[in-house]
Amino acid sequence: MEAEKRLVSPYDFLTDMGFELFEKNQSLDSYVEAMNPDYLEDMGTNREMLRANYHAIHKKPEVDEKVKSILIKGGVNKDGEKEGFDILLKPGEIVSIVGPTGSGKSRLLADIEWLAQGDTPTGRHILINGVQPDEDKRYSMDEKLISQLSQNMNFVMDANVEEFIRMHAHSRNINESDLLIEKVMQWANDLAGEPFTKETPLTALSGGQSRALMIVDVAFLCQSPIVLIDEIENAGIDRRQAMALLVSTEKIILIATHDPVLALMANRRLVIKNGAIDQVIEGDEHEKRVLGDLEKMAEKMLSVRNALRMGNKITLKV
Numbered sequence: 001m002e003a004e005k006r007l008v009s010p011y012d013f014l015t016d017m018g019f020e021l022f023e024k025n026q027s028l029d030s031y032v033e034a035m036n037p038d039y040l041e042d043m044g045t046n047r048e049m050l051r052a053n054y055h056a057i058h059k060k061p062e063v064d065e066k067v068k069s070i071l072i073k074g075g076v077n078k079d080g081e082k083e084g085f086d087i088l089l090k091p092g093e094i095v096s097i098v099g100p101t102g103s104g105k106s107r108l109l110a111d112i113e114w115l116a117q118g119d120t121p122t123g124r125h126i127l128i129n130g131v132q133p134d135e136d137k138r139y140s141m142d143e144k145l146i147s148q149l150s151q152n153m154n155f156v157m158d159a160n161v162e163e164f165i166r167m168h169a170h171s172r173n174i175n176e177s178d179l180l181i182e183k184v185m186q187w188a189n190d191l192a193g194e195p196f197t198k199e200t201p202l203t204a205l206s207g208g209q210s211r212a213l214m215i216v217d218v219a220f221l222c223q224s225p226i227v228l229i230d231e232i233e234n235a236g237i238d239r240r241q242a243m244a245l246l247v248s249t250e251k252i253i254l255i256a257t258h259d260p261v262l263a264l265m266a267n268r269r270l271v272i273k274n275g276a277i278d279q280v281i282e283g284d285e286h287e288k289r290v291l292g293d294l295e296k297m298a299e300k301m302l303s304v305r306n307a308l309r310m311g312n313k314i315t316l317k318v
């Protein structure tokens, strides 16, 4: 693996092909530009071919390694004291991040997004599949490892829902079949509760509908194996279904939240204090029962809200 990755210098590349070069350490372009096209033709090649062959050697393998784990290696808290935890995350897992405002929840997400290598205020290191990610992975925009579910979903685009879905599928090299559109619509409608159609203009979506669409977008129209969610407004969506959907896509999900339902739904929660992970808590049976109660209350709230909106009198038992 390492040997394959080693860079071949332009000098070695060209001399291996039989070219006689007089100066070492030039760029490929400067060698190639200086060569007489007739001479190149005699050698059975041309400038374009040489460039293409050289770049082909250095191209990354097409099939990128699958993300099997992320390791957050502890750094230091705001006082420079050592963080007590290394956290290993696996696909299909939801981890919630809780703690008071200013404690460092967003910083932890940013460390992951940036694939920190000791170069952020926390000094954390993020390892993918146990190793430090390549530099090109840190900075590449096209093959995105990580996607953010953002707070800000003001659709300014003059497009309808179907056009939006097709555009996203297309830009991420996903086959934009009618079946895919149907699947996205079905899920987005389920999550939002209030129905909308493919023809609905984006600007006409309610907050809940657009949030539902964004979640389904991350689940089905986005290849990145890691999803970061930072305190999204989640009113108007079915949180349990949304989380179940994201988990079913075998992504690693980190969610910073003050919402008790979301916090308790996670497999584990990280408690952040003074800039560092202070506790790791696994939900027990008691917490699960509390979560069940909270969800029932949320359901009641929603049904009363809908009844009020419809102009109905409230008949719910208390």
Ligand SMILES: Nc1ncnc2c1ncn2[C@@H]1O[C@H](COP(=O)(O)OP(=O)(O)O)[C@@H](O)[C@H]1O
Binding pocket: 076, 077, 078, 079, 099, 100, 101, 102, 103, 104, 105, 106, 107, 108, 121, 122, 274, 275, 276
């Ligand atoms: N370990 C740390 N060392 C130094 N600064 C930190 C550390 N953790 C967080 N910070 C800084 O503290 C501030 C608040 O953190 P932030 O992540 O925004 O908090 P939260 O999202 O929990 O409200 C930010 O400026 C962040 O960069």
Ligand SMILES: [Mg+2]
Binding pocket: 105, 106, 107, 230, 231
């Ligand atoms: Mg924050």
